[in-house]
Amino acid sequence: xxxxxxxxxxxxxxxxxxxxxxxxxxxxxxxxxxxxxxxxxxxxxxxxxxxxxxxxxxxxxxxxxxxxxxxxxxxxxxxxxxxxxxxxxxxxxxxxxxxxxxxxxxxxxxxxxxxxxxxxxxxxxxxxxxxxxxxxxxxxxxxxxxxxxxxxxxxxxxxxxxxxxxxxxxxxxxxxxxxxxxxxxxxxxxxxxxxxxxxxxxxxxxxxxxxxxxxxxxxxxxxxxxxxxxxxxxxxxxxxxxxxxxxxxxxxxxxxxxxxxxxxxxxxxxxxxxxxxxxxxxxxxxxxxxxxxxxxxxxxxxxxxxxxxxxxxxxxxxxxxxxxxxxxxxxxxxxxxxxxxxxxxxx
Amino acid sequence: xxxxxxxxxxxxxxxxxxxxxxxxxxxxxxxxxxxxxxxxxxxxxxxxxxxxxxxxxxxxxxxxxxxxxxxxxxxxxxxxxxxxxxxxxxxxxxxxxxxxxxxxxxxxxxxxxxxxxxxxxxxxxxxxxxxxxxxxxxxxxxxxxxxxxxxxxxxxxxxxxxxxxxxxxxxxxxxxxxxxxxxxxxxxxxxxxxxxxxxxxxxxxxxxxxxxxxxxxxxxxxxxxxxxxxxxxxxxxxxxxxxxxxxxxxxxxxxxxxxxxxxxxxxxxxxxxxxxxxxxxxxxxxxxxxxxxxxxxxxxxxxxxxxxxxxxxxxxxxxxxxxxxxxxxxxxxxxxxxxxxxxxxxx
Numbered sequence: 001x002x003x004x005x006x007x008x009x010x011x012x013x014x015x016x017x018x019x020x021x022x023x024x025x026x027x028x029x030x031x032x033x034x035x036x037x038x039x040x041x042x043x044x045x046x047x048x049x050x051x052x053x054x055x056x057x058x059x060x061x062x063x064x065x066x067x068x069x070x071x072x073x074x075x076x077x078x079x080x081x082x083x084x085x086x087x088x089x090x091x092x093x094x095x096x097x098x099x100x101x102x103x104x105x106x107x108x109x110x111x112x113x114x115x116x117x118x119x120x121x122x123x124x125x126x127x128x129x130x131x132x133x134x135x136x137x138x139x140x141x142x143x144x145x146x147x148x149x150x151x152x153x154x155x156x157x158x159x160x161x162x163x164x165x166x167x168x169x170x171x172x173x174x175x176x177x178x179x180x181x182x183x184x185x186x187x188x189x190x191x192x193x194x195x196x197x198x199x200x201x202x203x204x205x206x207x208x209x210x211x212x213x214x215x216x217x218x219x220x221x222x223x224x225x226x227x228x229x230x231x232x233x234x235x236x237x238x239x240x241x242x243x244x245x246x247x248x249x250x251x252x253x254x255x256x257x258x259x260x261x262x263x264x265x266x267x268x269x270x271x272x273x274x275x276x277x278x279x280x281x282x283x284x285x286x287x288x289x290x291x292x293x294x295x296x297x298x299x300x301x302x303x304x305x306x307x308x309x310x311x312x313x314x315x316x317x318x319x320x321x322x323x324x325x326x327x328x329x330x331x332x333x334x335x336x337x338x339x340x341x342x343x344x345x346x347x
Numbered sequence: 348x349x350x351x352x353x354x355x356x357x358x359x360x361x362x363x364x365x366x367x368x369x370x371x372x373x374x375x376x377x378x379x380x381x382x383x384x385x386x387x388x389x390x391x392x393x394x395x396x397x398x399x400x401x402x403x404x405x406x407x408x409x410x411x412x413x414x415x416x417x418x419x420x421x422x423x424x425x426x427x428x429x430x431x432x433x434x435x436x437x438x439x440x441x442x443x444x445x446x447x448x449x450x451x452x453x454x455x456x457x458x459x460x461x462x463x464x465x466x467x468x469x470x471x472x473x474x475x476x477x478x479x480x481x482x483x484x485x486x487x488x489x490x491x492x493x494x495x496x497x498x499x500x501x502x503x504x505x506x507x508x509x510x511x512x513x514x515x516x517x518x519x520x521x522x523x524x525x526x527x528x529x530x531x532x533x534x535x536x537x538x539x540x541x542x543x544x545x546x547x548x549x550x551x552x553x554x555x556x557x558x559x560x561x562x563x564x565x566x567x568x569x570x571x572x573x574x575x576x577x578x579x580x581x582x583x584x585x586x587x588x589x590x591x592x593x594x595x596x597x598x599x600x601x602x603x604x605x606x607x608x609x610x611x612x613x614x615x616x617x618x619x620x621x622x623x624x625x626x627x628x629x630x631x632x633x634x635x636x637x638x639x640x641x642x643x644x645x646x647x648x649x650x651x652x653x654x655x656x657x658x659x660x661x662x663x664x665x666x667x668x669x670x671x672x673x674x675x676x677x678x679x680x681x682x683x684x685x686x687x688x689x690x691x692x693x694x
Contacts, residue, residue, distance in 0.1 A: 034671045041669030152499070276664070283663045283670060284656050290674035291650070295642040298682055303638070305689055309631050316630045317623070322388030323630060324381045327637035335645055337684030342652055 004032050008039050011138055016111060019138050026130045027115055029123065037130045043137035045279075047079075048266050051158035053147045053183070054167030059193040063167065063249035063258075064146045068110045070255050071142050079135035082114040083128055083157055084148040111135065125157050126289060129282075132160070155186055160282055162275060163265045165189040165258075168207065171199020184210065187242045188265050191258060195246035207244050240268065302330060351379050355386050358485055363458060366485050373477045374462055376470065384477045390484035392626075394426075395613050398505035400494045400530070401514030406540040410514065410596035410605075411493045415457045417602050418489050426482035429461040430475055430504055431495040458482065472504050473636060476629075479507070502533055507629055509622060510612045512536040512605075515554065518546020531557065534589045535612050538605060542593035554591050587615065649677060 010018035022040075025033045054060055061082070068078045115127060128145060135143045145161055147154035158164055166187040190211075192203050243261050247254035269275035303309060315321045321329075357365035369387075372380045401407055408429065415425045462474060475492060482490045492508055494501035505511055513534040537558075539550050590608050594601035616622035650656060662668045668676075 034675075038669050038671045041663075041671075042666045045666070280660050280664060283660045286670040287656060287659060287663070287673050290670055291646045291677060292639075292643050294674050294678045295646045295681070296639050298678065298685060299638045299642045302685060302689070309634060312634060313627050313630045316388075316634070317627060319389045319392070322385050323633040323637055324385045324388075326634050327641050328381075330638060331641045331645065333688050334642070334681070334685050337688055338645060338649055338681050341680050341684050342649070 004036055008036065011040075011134065012043060014139065019111060019134060020113070022134045023113055023131045026134065027127050029127070033130070037133055040133050040137040044133050045136065047132075047136040047140050047143045048163070048262075049132055049136070049143045049145065049161045050262055051145045051147075051161030051164045052167065053149075053154050053158045053164070054191075054193075055169065056149055058167040058169045059249045060146055060148075060167055063191070063193055063247060063255070064144055066249050066252050066255045067144060067259065068142075070252070070259060072110055076141040077139065079111045079132075079138070079140040079143045080113070080146060081128060081131050081135070081143070082112070082146045082148070083124065083154070084114065084116045111138075111140065123293070124153075125160070126286075126293070128157050129160050129286060155183060159186050160285075162269060162278065163188045163262055165191050165262070167191045167193050168203055170194050170197045170203045188240075189258075189261055190242050190244045192244065192246045193249050195254065196248045196251075200246065204244055204246065211241050211244070299330070299334075302334065306330065351383055355383065358387075358481065359390060361486065366458060366481060367460070369481045370460055370462075370478045373481065374474050376474070380477070384480055387480050387484040391480050392483065394479075394483040394487055394490045395510070395609075396479055396483070396490045396492065396508045397609055398492045398494075398508030398511045399514065400496075400501050400505045400511070401538075401540075402516065403496055405514040405516045406596045407493055407495075407514055410538070410540055410594060410602070411491055413596050413599050413602045414491065414606065415489075417599070417606060419457055423488040424457075424486065426458045426479075426485070426487040426490045427460070427493060428475060428478050428482070428490070429459070429493045429495070430471065430501065431461065431463045458485075458487065470640075471500075472507070473633075473640070475504050476507050476633060502530060506533050507632075509616060509625065510535045510609055512538050512609070514538045514540050515550055517541050517544045517550045535587075536605075536608055537589050537591045539591060539593050540596050542601065543595045543598075547593065551591055551593065558588050558591070646677070646681075649681070653677065 007018050007021060011022055022036055024030075025036060052060055052064060064080055064082075068080055071078045113131065115124065115131065132143055132145065145158055147158055164186050166183055166189070168190060170192055190207050192200055192207070194200065195204075243264075245254060245258045245261050247258055249255070266275075269278070312321070312326045316323060316326065354365050354368060358369055369383055371377075372383060399407055399411060411427055411429075415427055418425045460478065462471065462478065479490055479492065492505060494505055511533050513530055513536070515537060517539055537554050539547055539554070541547065542551075590611075592601060592605045592608050594605055596602070613622075616625070659668070659673045663670060663673065
């Protein structure tokens with residue numbers, strides 16, 4: 001424990017090696033990682049966290065590298081976490097390459113780290129949240145969470161950011177259609193990257209139409225319509241059409257504009273109280289996710305103590321019992337214990 | 348409870364109205380549904396359960412209707428459950444249409460039912476498993492579980508079948524590529540429907556290549572290679588290349604052949620012991636899923652008893668505590684109670 005104490009002190013003192021070790025402990029869910037993250041929480045809340053998602057080939061990593069370099073030129077510190085939910089391997093090679101690239105900027109203040117689905121996907125989402133806390137507590141001004149793909153798992157991970165940018169490759173009419181399923185709702189900003197390619201204008205036009213359609217739809221927004229189904233318009237300020245930015249990551253074109261749009265969004269979050277609302281939602285999600293994972297672990301432990309699942313499966317196959325009865329048998333005593341304790345506490 | 352007792356008696360006596368009411372209770376997770384399914388379990392295990400998935404437009408529902416009608420002509424009874432994980436609505440209209448269609452066969456022994464994602468998706472998977480048990484206990488010879496799309500959620504649901512058929516529309520080179528992600532592993536049979544269309548031959552050829560590639564790959568099979576990475580070939584009998592069947596659902600062409608292939612697969616499952624192995628895996632999954640859902644509900648109850656999540660979120664925002672500490676605070680007493688009971692039980 002004292003080793004972890006000094007690790008935290010070193011991280012808070014700005015030592016990148018300590019930051020790297022903390023994130024490794026977080027990724028591996030090593031003993032003590034919970035206490036580490038608990039201790040770091042008090043130092044978080046200052047960084048701007050940007051999530052970047054989009055289908056493979058949209059040019060995410062090139063754009064993120066350019067964004068990081070531009071922040072650095074302005075004297076801001078940057079942390080990048082690249083997430084690959086589909087891979088059980090950590091991207092050691094990718095990580096190496098990109099750290100080298102970052103070093104070209106002349107310092108270590110662009111901290112790159114890739115994380116993958118070692119354990120469960122739920123675990124990856126929690127690990128990412130925890131790693132962002134480490135970067136935030138370290139004092140990074142800007143944190144970018146970048147996903148490899150744009151599937152549901154990626155969406156779940158990236159939505160923990162303050163601002164979510166969705167990258168769309170040009171000339172991808174089909175892709176814009178596919179975006180409708182899930183990704184449209186989370187986009188605070190759309191980026192049409194490779195905007196020098198044919199079809200970029202059409203993609204921008206299609207995105208614009210889609211954004212307008214969303215706003216015109218009766219399903220739009222969380223604050224909009226009352227029970228009458230009529231939007232009184234009074235809370236219209238809280239709705240915000242995602243801006244569409246064109247970039248050419250390879251040349252750096254449009255990157256300044258993108259950073260300006262992201263800064264605007266951060267200001268809007270602050271001014272409307274939306275930043276706080278999102279933080280609250282995030283903390284509620286974090287607590288719920290931990291409670292579920294922890295209680296699942298507790299149940300697993302109880303199952304092991306009872307000799308494992310196999311005997312129960314034998315009995316179910318033999319029609320001596322059934323899955324519901326097994327679940328009741330294992331959990332009824334737990335539920336009873338919880339209720340007894342609750343009553344004792346309340347009296 | 349006595350109402351549910353007579354409901355079960357009526358179901359076991361072959362009353363379709365009782366079957367429909369039981370499935371409605373299962374779908375709505377109505378009070379008493381657990382006891383109902385518990386009671387039914389003893390009567391299950393005889394039906395052949397076929398899962399059918401594939402991208403929208405592959406012609407699934409037409410094919411399923413033809414399969415059901417053909418089974419009926421042979422004097423076998425049939426239950427069909429159509430699953431739409433993406434929709435929060437039950438397909439009342441679709442249901443109505445298809446029941447009418449079934450009635451054309453001249454009896455009610457093709458029992459159609461559509462189910463959707465009313466609650467959580469995990470819940471839909473459990474509801475589907477439970478509804479299949481109701482049809483099995485009722486005495487249906489053949490049960491078909493049909494999904495609307497072919498996403499991960501559909502894959503999770505359809506894999507509870509004994510035999511999984513994956514429909515592929517012709518001329519869809521891209522679709523065959525996309526199948527590689529997740530669906531290839533679960534396919535026991537491939538069906539190229541609309542086989543009268545251009546491109547069907549190419550699709551069959553591509554599927555054949557893909558199936559061969561899978562078998563040649565060192566990743567193939569669950570039983571294959573030992574720690575040396577060399578497959579000794581001794582357990583090759585357990586591996587089975589998914590056959591590829593061509594159908595034209597609209598005319599009924601190829602449906603007899605498909606049913607023969609499905610019957611072959613059922614025989615193979617039985618002969619190799621794979622049917623039992625799959626059932627065991629399924630029961631283990633069922634128990635784990637129920638334990639997780641039930642313990643999550645228990646945690647939610649405890650959270651409510653403590654005044655809900657909001658106060659905790661306030662404290663996390665104020666940096667007085669953090670999500671890990673909150674989870675520990677709520678679950679530590681539960682874990683302690685569980686361990687005390689375990690020790691008392693063991694002494």
